[in-house]
Amino acid sequence: MALLTVFLLACVTALATGLGALPVAWLGPARTERWRPLLWGIAAGVMTAASIGLVVEPIDKGQWVPLIVGGVIGVAFLLIGQRAMAGREMHVGNLSGVHVRRSALVFVVLFVHSLPEGFALGSSWSVDSTIGLFVFVAITLQNVPEGTATAIPMAQAGFSASQQFWAAVGTSLPQPVGAVIAFLLVEQITALLPWSLGFAAGAMLALVVLELLPDAIGPRENRPLAATGIIGSMLAMAALAMLLGA
Template identity: 30%
Template structure:
């Protein structure tokens, strides 16, 4: 593992962020490829997958983003260590709330009249993709910021922690790809079209990742804010979307256990590699 981390460390941080988010996008595509083998997935399985994704994002928000943000702010800022993290965290959540109100999107399993955002005549397939794309933005941003932070040589930001975050985000992207492609297949889309839409939901991650890495590399003072901003954005997605969706079919215990499993896995990855 040390050899792998050393090899990754030889690349420029923006390149690292690009490669990492291409990996997370690839896992989204892998999840979308499930549609080539199954027309439907049992609701219990989908709920467990969504719960698992929520657990990963909760753990990543603290261990990979908030905790380093507090530590970094104590080192590079004259403000109390908790203040930049608190401001960034709330800023990330409010930003996602604003995007959620504006960007037209439709969560899987809901009717067209339950679409969120501004009113539009866009097709159901586009709205479904945008729903997943919406929370892939903070995921890509989080990975990019984590790799960009490593460039500053601060103890709280390590290449191992950034890699752990990318792996964790990648793992929880698998059910997200499936959550788009399988419902589209069930609605009559061809397998190829359903796969295409499913994998496209992850295309925004490399863009957000590169922008995040570039921003924190060029402006070190914003680093604690950027890390906690990404954390707040991810927690908003978890509470507003992933947990409610995983529970709405009544598989509450299963989804909750899966959330704990996702949290445990991400926590273990971050502690082991970070």
């Protein structure tokens, strides 16, 4: 029964990611283009804050070696992905171009980063269901802005609202899988967690620096909007973290 509960809760966290795509779908293509610097700034801020959140616990526990090694591997993963996609015309249906490529990179990085979050939910629930419930609430709330970050490049690329929603949900599908595995193999997964958290954080930060920030900042006249998006989203994520930590 406990295993089924963990699985269902992790499914809820995945669906919560889809909620974050709804505001982007509501804006529509014209308004999305008009507010592009702000939206890219929001995506960059959300992913930067999320990557910082991933490394807090390993740092508190002094798990520097797995965290740093995992982070380096995560950066390498993003660089290899970038190089593999460079110069290739990516097509999804009748859509193509740089925003399709960037949508794919954002999807892959957020998809990968969801697995350690699933690990955290499953392992915490196996130890104490009260702590597990707290972790569930934290991941669910944090998944919503990550869904927004998934939808922004997809809106730029011309994907439909339903595609944005289901892609956002899809980025979190590793969470139910990771939660079940961690619940059953808590000791082994606990040892693996700092490595996987470092990997996810490294990949996300590399994505922000190499892909999201250049498009957010762009020409000089875009920078006030981009800065507003970056700072505002990071402050919102920090406030959420403080609220959950209270």
